[in-house]
Amino acid sequence: MNLQSPHKPLYLLQLEALLNRLPDHNRSEKLESTYRRQLAGFIGESSLPFHFENLNTNASHLELYGLRLPYKHHFFQIDCLSLWQHILFHFEVKHLKGKLDFNQSGQLIQINENGQEEVYDDPILQAQYQKQKLQQFLQQHGFPHIPIKTLILFTHPKANLQFDHPMALPIQQFSHSIQQVLETSSSPHIKRPQLFEIGYFLKNQHTERFVDVIEQSGISKRKIKRGVYCQHCRHVKMVRIYGTWQCPACKRKDKYAHIPALRECVLLFGPYLTNRQVRYFLEIESIHLATRLLKQFNTPAFGWKKDRVYDFRHLLES
Ligand SMILES: [Zn+2]
Incomplete structure (x- = not known):
């Protein structure tokens, strides 16, 4: 059961709004790369419900995706958490294709078909930190001890793993590995109602992150394109005529064309706006x-x- 379905995190929505509102020549490679990485994470998470549904089991289980939980004045993130009565599976999701290997500094290196290399932080180390925080977080809130199994899940079907690590799991082995862990797990640590109690507690603790993406990208606010755009022509500004918006190019009318524009304004400048803004x-x-x-x-x-x-905080909820 999806307690919290895979969803585009607020940060990804903000990056999309920023790219949409920037002239092409102002889109830096760094910004595009940040966007691609965030989008890949979302695509990877979105593929998981299918795999959970296909597990051969009748046991109750809950899945939560894209959790961001408060911990000691900071937050930590969990890509996917699958809760069972005898175990918690904690997945760090990597949606990367091509050859994947570690370099001597412990960084994850991706080599794509053209031989281009991309460098990523060590996902194993990242996941271990998150597991520790999750353990302490659950303990701090008075939940009973449940073993946590942490796995780095490579969700892209063309991920070609050049290394062997007990925590690394390609998606093709997902069902087999999870089934095996479930079959060899000891007796339940919690009762079924507690499973739901923990699930709902974690869901309620989830807090989205609002980033000042304009400042983070080092872009001047004056570069942001203003106006209400036609959803069909994309780059054409609509004009206000007789109580509606009209596109001068395709002549389509849309009474509500200002709504997506205002949502982008909120994603970029925050949810509190004056009439003048x-x-x-x-x-x-x-x-x-x-x-x-x-x-x-x-x-x-x-x-x-x-x-x-x-x-306009409600416009930030996906
Ligand atoms: Zn148009």
């Missing part, structure tokens, strides 16, 4: 039109007149 981003001149559009969202607001701030 909304007008600036959507390129609306009329304060009354902006007020009317803002009212459609039925969103909480505080402050008065020009200092009134609208709370």
Whole structure:
């Protein structure tokens, strides 16, 4: 059962909004690479529910994806956690294709078909740290001890592992390995209701990360493209005519075209916006039109007149 389905993390949505709102020549290789890595992680996680559903078992189990949990004034991340009554599987997901090996400094090296190399942090070390934190986190919140099995799961069918490590698992061996661990596990450590209690507790502790992606990328705010864009023509700005938005190129009308634009504004600049900021981003001149559009969202607001701030936190929830 998916207690928390694979979902695009907030950071990935923010990177998408940033790339969408940047002119091509302002997209740095570093930004594109960060985006590709985040997207690959999401694709890898998204492939897992299918594999869990195909396990040959009647035992209760819960899966949580993309967890970010608070720990000692910081957070730690778990790509996928599968909870059973006698064991917890903790997966660090790597969706990488091509030859994969470790260099002498313990970094993971990916060599793709063109012979290009990409360097990644040691996933084994990363996963071990996360396992320790998860153990301490559960203990700190008073849950009984359950053994945790940590695995680095290589989800890409074309991952060609050049090394052998007991924690590394290619997706083709997923069912066999998990089944084997389940069959050799000792008696249950928790009862079925406790399994759900832990699952819901972890789900409620999950906290998304909001990053100032503009500042992180070192881009000037003035480079961000403003306006309401046509969803079909992509690069054409719509104009406001007779209570709707119209694309001057394809002539399509869309009453709600400002909604995705405002969502991108929130992903880039944060969820608290004034009427003036909304007008600036959507390129609306009329304060009354902006007020009317803002009212459609039925969103909480505080402050008065020009200092009134609208709370768009709900637009950050995926
Ligand atoms: Zn159009």
